[in-house]
Amino acid sequence: MSDTRLTMWEYAQIQGYSRRDFLRFCGWLAAAAGIEASGVGQVVKAMETKPRLPVVWFHFQECTCCSESFIRSSHPIVSDIVLDKISLDYTETLQAAAGHQAEEALHATMKKYKGEYLMLVEGSIPTEADGVYCCIGGRTALDIVKEAAAGAKAVVAWGSCASHGCIQAARPNPTGATPVHKVVSGIPIINVPGCPPIAEVMAGVVVHLLAFERPPLLDGLNRPKAFYSRRIHDTCYRRPNYDAGLFVETFDDESAKRGYCLYKMGCRGPVTYNACGVMRWNNGVSYPIQSGHNCIGCTEENFWDNGPFYQHLASFPGFGIESTADTVGVTVGLVTAAGIAAHAISTNIRKRKLIQEGVKESGNARTDKEGGA
Amino acid sequence: MANRIVVDPITRIEGHLRIEAEVKEGKIVDAYSSGTMIRGFELILKGRDPRDAWAFTERACGVCTTVHALASVRAVEDALDITVPPNAELVRNLMFCAQYLQDHVVHFYHLHALDWVDVVSALKADPKKTSEIAQSISSWPKSSPKYFADVQKRLTAFVNSGQLGIFANGYWGHAAYKLPAEVNLLGTAHYLEALEWQKEVVKVHTIFGGKNPHPNYLVGGVPCSVNLDESNALNAERLAYVGTLFEQAVEFVEKVYLPDLLAVASFYKDWGGIGSGLPNYLAYGDLPVHGFKNTKDFKFPRGAILDRDLSHVHEVDGKNTEQVQEFIKHSWYEYSSGDDSGKHPWDGETQLKYSGPKPPYEHLDVDAKYSWLKTPRWKGHPMEVGPLARLLVAYASGRADVKEVVDGALKALDVPVTALFSTLGRTAARGLETKLIAGWSKEFYNQLLANIKNGDTRMFNSERWDPSTWPKEAKGVGLSEAPRGALAHWIVIKDGKIANYQLVVPSTWNASPRDAKGQRSAYEAALLGTPVKNPDQPLELLRTIHSFDPCIACAVHLYDEKGRYIHQINTF
Numbered sequence: 013m014s015d016t017r018l019t020m021w022e023y024a025q026i027q028g029y030s031r032r033d034f035l036r037f038c039g040w041l042a043a044a045a046g047i048e049a050s051g052v053g054q055v056v057k058a059m060e061t062k063p064r065l066p067v068v069w070f071h072f073q074e075c076t077c078c079s080e081s082f083i084r085s086s087h088p089i090v091s092d093i094v095l096d097k098i099s100l101d102y103t104e105t106l107q108a109a110a111g112h113q114a115e116e117a118l119h120a121t122m123k124k125y126k127g128e129y130l131m132l133v134e135g136s137i138p139t140e141a142d143g144v145y146c147c148i149g150g151r152t153a154l155d156i157v158k159e160a161a162a163g164a165k166a167v168v169a170w171g172s173c174a175s176h177g178c179i180q181a182a183r184p185n186p187t188g189a190t191p192v193h194k195v196v197s198g199i200p201i202i203n204v205p206g207c208p209p210i211a212e213v214m215a216g217v218v219v220h221l222l223a224f225e226r227p228p229l230l231d232g233l234n235r236p237k238a239f240y241s242r243r244i245h246d247t248c249y250r251r252p253n254y255d256a257g258l259f260v261e262t263f264d265d266e267s268a269k270r271g272y273c274l275y276k277m278g279c280r281g282p283v284t285y286n287a288c289g290v291m292r293w294n295n296g297v298s299y300p301i302q303s304g305h306n307c308i309g310c311t312e313e314n315f316w317d318n319g320p321f322y323q324h325l326a327s328f329p330g331f332g333i334e335s336t337a338d339t340v341g342v343t344v345g346l347v348t349a350a351g352i353a354a355h356a357i358s359t360n361i362r363k364r365k366l367i368q369e370g371v372k373e374s375g376n377a378r379t380d381k382e383g384g385a
Numbered sequence: 386m387a388n389r390i391v392v393d394p395i396t397r398i399e400g401h402l403r404i405e406a407e408v409k410e411g412k413i414v415d416a417y418s419s420g421t422m423i424r425g426f427e428l429i430l431k432g433r434d435p436r437d438a439w440a441f442t443e444r445a446c447g448v449c450t451t452v453h454a455l456a457s458v459r460a461v462e463d464a465l466d467i468t469v470p471p472n473a474e475l476v477r478n479l480m481f482c483a484q485y486l487q488d489h490v491v492h493f494y495h496l497h498a499l500d501w502v503d504v505v506s507a508l509k510a511d512p513k514k515t516s517e518i519a520q521s522i523s524s525w526p527k528s529s530p531k532y533f534a535d536v537q538k539r540l541t542a543f544v545n546s547g548q549l550g551i552f553a554n555g556y557w558g559h560a561a562y563k564l565p566a567e568v569n570l571l572g573t574a575h576y577l578e579a580l581e582w583q584k585e586v587v588k589v590h591t592i593f594g595g596k597n598p599h600p601n602y603l604v605g606g607v608p609c610s611v612n613l614d615e616s617n618a619l620n621a622e623r624l625a626y627v628g629t630l631f632e633q634a635v636e637f638v639e640k641v642y643l644p645d646l647l648a649v650a651s652f653y654k655d656w657g658g659i660g661s662g663l664p665n666y667l668a669y670g671d672l673p674v675h676g677f678k679n680t681k682d683f684k685f686p687r688g689a690i691l692d693r694d695l696s697h698v699h700e701v702d703g704k705n706t707e708q709v710q711e712f713i714k715h716s717w718y719e720y721s722s723g724d725d726s727g728k729h730p731w732d733g734e735t736q737l738k739y740s741g742p743k744p745p746y747e748h749l750d751v752d753a754k755y756s757w758l759k760t761p762r763w764k765g766h767p768m769e770v771g772p773l774a775r776l777l778v779a780y781a782s783g784r785a786d787v788k789e790v791v792d793g794a795l796k797a798l799d800v801p802v803t804a805l806f807s808t809l810g811r812t813a814a815r816g817l818e819t820k821l822i823a824g825w826s827k828e829f830y831n832q833l834l835a836n837i838k839n840g841d842t843r844m845f846n847s848e849r850w851d852p853s854t855w856p857k858e859a860k861g862v863g864l865s866e867a868p869r870g871a872l873a874h875w876i877v878i879k880d881g882k883i884a885n886y887q888l889v890v891p892s893t894w895n896a897s898p899r900d901a902k903g904q905r906s907a908y909e910a911a912l913l914g915t916p917v918k919n920p921d922q923p924l925e926l927l928r929t930i931h932s933f934d935p936c937i938a939c940a941v942h943l944y945d946e947k948g949r950y951i952h953q954i955n956t957f
Binding site: 064066071072073074075076077078079080081083084085086098099100101103104105106107108109110111112113114115116117120138141142143144145146147148149150151152153155178179180182183184185186187189207208210211250262263264265268269270271288293294295297298299300301302303304305308316319320321322323 | 391392393394395396397398399400401403421422423424425426428429433434436437440441444445446447448450495499504546548549550551552553554555556557580583584587588590591592593594595596597598599600601603605606608609610611612615616617618626737739741743744745746747757842843844845847850922923927
């Protein structure tokens with residue numbers, strides 16, 4: 013087998029894609045990665061010159077929903093990218109080889125591309141009882157993750173399991189389920205939370221790494237800002253109903269049939285940072301709120317313990333600014349106006365604060381986190 | 386002297402599965418199946434709101450997403466005596482059908498096909514001949530010589546790149562691959578097409594449940610409302626979208642999946658005599674037509690078959706504590722009543738107790754405990770669950786539509802009915818039920834439209850939504866059929882909270898270790914006699930295991946009826 017590694021453009025040519033297809037694809041990549049139009053040229057150049065990135069994808073304590081979401085990625089050429097344009101050298105879900113042949117493929121990549129390969133992790137790592145709650149090939153997940161991370165260029169923690177433990181870390185966390193960033197250090201880690209993350213968000217993150225050879229701009233929780241800087245509440249198309257005090261009181265009531273706000277049904281939109289409201293799911297078809305169910309906050313740490321899901325947020329200690337709006341739905345009329353005003357004011361204060369924080373944070377982040385992965 | 390081979394990880398499955406097999410004179414003479422990962426769902430569920438349980442349990446599996454949510458809402462509705470509106474039942478059925486259509490196609494092409502299709506051999510194919518074969522078995526339009534030549538060119542570029550990615554280290558060129566190069570090319574082309582296709586039909590979940598994987602469910606109905614005069618609800622556009630998605634899915638199943646399945650199967654008829662495994666089959670049944678309480682009208686009937694006696698279907702009752710029981714003789718748990726006893730899920734107790742080798746390890750101690758999966762039994766019998774069990778129960782129940790499809794396939798392949806009890810039979814049954822489901826999905830869709838036309842737009846029953854309306858204590862069971870087989874959730878509710886929750890899932894039935902009597906479960910039984918020509922490349926073992934479509938993450942669980950924090954793992 014030859015050692016040649018083709019660039020993306022060479023590869024696309026062999027596969028019969030025209031230059032026009034290729035440029036359109038680069039444009040899409042740029043859009044997906046949240047890059048402005050002026051940056052498209054940079055993407056094209058990167059794709060013309062970069063060989064296929066070796067990628068290893070691990071599964072630990074998980075349900076494979078992240079892998080399933082990833083293969084739902086909508087743009088036709090994206091599934092080509094994940095199959096062909098990266099070199100997915102280890103993935104228990106899709107690879108042909110099993111057993112020691114699979115392990116050999118993994119170790120060949122870890123050895124040959126030491127310091128170069130991208131490590132994707134789906135699932136949390138159990139740390140109780142010396143890690144016996146998840147073993148692969150007779151070794152513990154803890155052992156495997158540490159070994160593989162030592163030679164990786166960067167780690168992407170797919171989904172809420174790898175980002176913050178998710179369901180198995182929910183009370184009482186019987187297996188000591190732990191996110192990647194608590195067992196691995198010394199290399200860039202990108203958290204892409206969600207249960208699962210949106211397919212196009214996952215593709216967008218890979219594309220960003222591929223095209224720019226560095227992690228996207230991250231927030232304080234190491235989440236890509238392109239997809240996790242907005243609350244669902246602030247991007248929700250039902251937001252005007254919230255502002256107007258129009259709430260669903262029971263599932264399938266007249267208000268539900270009109271698509272009013274699900275805040276009183278327990279919606280976590282006000283405390284959840286994700287791109288559902290902007291990108292929606294499965295190529296923009298819908299998202300939970302659009303289909304009538306409250307957001308359960310699946311990108312947020314400990315969201316399983318922040319329940320019950322159908323209890324609305326104002327009852328929770330520590331939830332501040334939107335509690336005024338709860339009053340809105342209970343007593344309409346004058347209070348509604350007051351509620352809206354209070355909400356508008358607090359939102360504006362928050363907005364200003366966010367902008368200030370954003371400016372400060374992005375300055376820091378560029379120096380802290382954009383170091384060449 | 387038998388040679389012990391270990392396959393770990395078993396890839397192209399969901400979850401973490403390890404198989405240790407004894408091979409003697411080219412055949413498997415004994416086998417041990419082990420689940421090597423556990424998360425602890427049932428303990429986590431204790432004390433939670435029963436209305437939230439669907440969201441927790443749905444995360445048992447992201448491949449067969451939705452099925453646990455469905456079993457869960459049914460368990461709660463059973464406990465609280467809630468009847469959901471007909472439209473909600475239809476929406477659940479449509480989501481069920483969409484799940485099966487996607488899941489079975491993905492299993493065939495992406496998880497199972499590489500056991501039968503030699504991708505590297507496809508490079509040598511004559512695209513013209515592939516085109517002729519494709520056109521002789523189907524009217525699917527993507528079948529020109531140019532199309533297959535392009536796929537081949539693409540594949541050649543892939544191999545020449547030196548980075549084989551997911552195809553690296555496959556058993557290419559293994560003597561057990563029997564397809565002509567041209568059929569390998571056909572299979573590889575459709576592998577890629579199916580990968581594109583599968584992301585479409587799941588949009589049915591996105592429309593009704595807001596996202597996929599893991600769409601939203603609701604105790605008492607479904608969360609989406611109907612309002613034909615509103616853009617914020619299910620209106621004509623949304624319903625038409627669902628209709629189109631099903632039409633496209635059905636076309637792919639009928640013109641690509643089923644013809645490919647029969648074409649591939651025709652080269653592997655000998656696998657109709659391999660991997661027969663257990664003679665007992667269990668199906669809880671699903672797809673209610675007149676409400677979930679009318680089990681007799683389910684599209685998939687409920688029942689059990691013992692000793693392959695298709696003349697008698699035994700009645701199955703999830704609430705009878707003598708029927709479904711779980712054992713832990715070879716599982717890393719302990720019972721207060723001893724390792725030989727069995728427990729009905731409502732009365733179960735589980736204490737995690739790892740006693741296996743300290744990792745890293747080479748071999749498990751298979752004479753002792755060797756898996757995180759418990760061992761479920763029906764009236765003491767080991768049972769196979771899954772597409773084959775469903776079809777056999779329906780066939781034995783005299784369902785005309787099922788008989789027609791099954792008999793048609795047997796005739797087309799010119800194999801006897803006994804060929805069903807095999808590795809090939811399982812794989813074929815999966816395809817045949819997909820065909821049935823494709824047809825049923827149209828019925829459900831038309832019925833939903835008819836109901837709305839007649840003015841019934843109800844999607845949710847709010848009568849017992851409020852916990853103040855609930856009894857102080859209630860027990861329920863939610864029975865369903867996951868793509869991989871019989872699935873049930875048992876719940877005990879006390880004072881509005883979950884006091885007990887237990888999942889007994891398909892892969893627990895199939896992949897579990899031996900029971901107290903030493904009886905093997907389905908995987909271990911089916912592997913007996915499976916040939917292994919080259920112990921370093923146990924391709925045949927993968928065929929038999931993949932014919933069950935393993936899904937292991939859901940199969941391991943723990944639970945403790947007293948709600949104790951259980952960590953008795955400090956025994957080594």
